Structure formats: C-alpha cells, structure tokens
Amino acid sequence: GNSVTQMEGPVTLSEEAFLTINCTYTATGYPSLFWYVQYPGEGLQLLLKATKADDKGSNKGFEATYRKETTSFHLEKGSVQVSDSAVYFCALSSYGGSQGNLIFGKGTKLSVKP
Amino acid sequence: NAGVMQNPRHLVRRRGQEARLRCSPMKGHSHVYWYRQLPEEGLKFMVYLQKENIIDESGMPKERFSAEFPKEGPSILRIQQVVRGDSAAYFCASSPRRDPSYEQYFGPGTRLTVT
Numbered sequence A: 001g002n003s004v005t006q007m008e009g010p011v012t013l014s015e016e017a018f019l020t021i022n023c024t025y026t027a028t029g030y031p032s033l034f035w036y037v038q039y040p041g042e043g044l045q046l047l048l049k050a051t052k053a054d055d056k057g058s059n060k061g062f063e064a065t066y067r068k069e070t071t072s073f074h075l076e077k078g079s080v081q082v083s084d085s086a087v088y089f090c091a092l093s094s095y096g097g098s099q100g101n102l103i104f105g106k107g108t109k110l111s112v113k114p
Numbered sequence B: 001n002a003g004v005m006q007n008p009r010h011l012v013r014r015r016g017q018e019a020r021l022r023c024s025p026m027k028g029h030s031h032v033y034w035y036r037q038l039p040e041e042g043l044k045f046m047v048y049l050q051k052e053n054i055i056d057e058s059g060m061p062k063e064r065f066s067a068e069f070p071k072e073g074p075s076i077l078r079i080q081q082v083v084r085g086d087s088a089a090y091f092c093a094s095s096p097r098r099d100p101s102y103e104q105y106f107g108p109g110t111r112l113t114v115t
Helices: none
Strands: A001-007 A011-016 A019-021 A023-024 A031-040 A044-052 A054-061 A063-064 A076-077 A088-095 A108-113 B003-006 B010-013 B019-024 B030-035 B043-050 B055-057 B063-067 B075-079 B089-095 B109-115
Touching: A001 A019, A001 A088, A023 A031, A023 A088, A031 A063, A031 B063, A044 A063, A054 B055, A088 B109, B003 B089, B019 B089, B019 B109, B043 B063, B043 B075, B075 B089
Parallel strands: A011 A108, B010 B109
Antiparallel strands: A001 A023, A019 A076, A031 A044, A031 A088, A044 A054, A054 A063, A063 A076, A088 A108, B003 B019, B019 B075, B030 B043, B030 B089, B043 B055, B063 B075, B089 B109
C-alpha cells in the first residue's frame, strides 16, 4: 500500500540555520505530495504542495521538489526563524480506491532557538 | 470566509460514555474527511463523506465508531462506549472536490480525553 516515511525528530536548530527534513514515499501511479505544518494546539495548515514529477512547491521560504526517480519530497529552508517552530508532516494523496485520502508521515518536530 | 469549524475543542468523557464530535466544513465544500492523531503519531485517515453519504470508511474501527454528514448541519463523528485508547485528537478536513491534487482544509481539532 501507499506510505510516507519522514525523518524522525525532534530537530533543534539555531535561528538562521539551514533546514532539511527528509521525506520519501511509496505509491503506485502519480500521487500528489504535500507538506503540512501544525503549530501547538492547532490544526494542520498546508505549507506547500506538488502534483507532478519535477514540480517545486514553495511558500514562506520553504521549498520541496517532487523527485519521482528517488520517490522523495524533502523540505528545505535556507534560514529558519523561531516562528518556524512547529511539527511538519509530509503527506501524499493518490488516485484509485482511496482517492483523495491523505496518508501522512509521523511528523517531525522542529524547535528553533534564538 | 470562515474556515473549518470543529466543536468542542476539548472533550472529557468517562469510560463507557458517548462522544460526539462536530465538524462544519468550509462554505461550498461538500467533501469531509476525518482523521485521528494519536499521541506522538501522525494523522490516520478514518472516514470520507459527501453530503448524506459515507463514501470510504476503511480507516474507521468497525465497532463503536460511526459518522454522518446530513443534508443540513455539520458532520458528526460518534464514538460509543469510549475506552482509554480512544483518547486522541480528532481532525476533520474539507475540500471542494475529491481530487488528490486539491488541498484539504483542516479544522482546529477536538481533543478527546477518556478518563
């Protein structure tokens, strides 16, 4: 079945450090890929998405590129801020029997220190 | 345009009681998904509904759990005879289409605690 694997946390960085959170997936066909962010006590918000191979999603300085050859969708940011502290979830959604249902990774908690 | 609304935000139930969780999707959205987040874990799909229909309930436990999305009013996730293992955050999300390329918009969640 379809699945998402993302790097375990927590990740602790200093402000202005470079961030990478790895995400790989297993899926048949051509899923859409998402990064969602969850701030403490809140629901999930879409951070960025990509719907086909080689697409790059970007938002608020975060980027991720849909790499079909490596089945990856790694999240990057060049310079993190304290306000980026949150839990980040990689997710996929595919066509077929469970069309549209999101499959999530376990989440990576990011803490950014001033 | 109001976002997805869920209530209550926090719910405490004793073992054996019933829990009712409500979700009002974004205006114009007729597709609702429910997810459960257990402590220290990611979200797991439970059920997908369109107005008046359950389309996919493959992620929902067979016993004690049910969901509905009536023609009028919010979607309801109902858990009968709750047990400690039901303690979790329950999120609903809505979307304008059942399309994998479309974003799902999440509510703030209901945090259920079973004592």
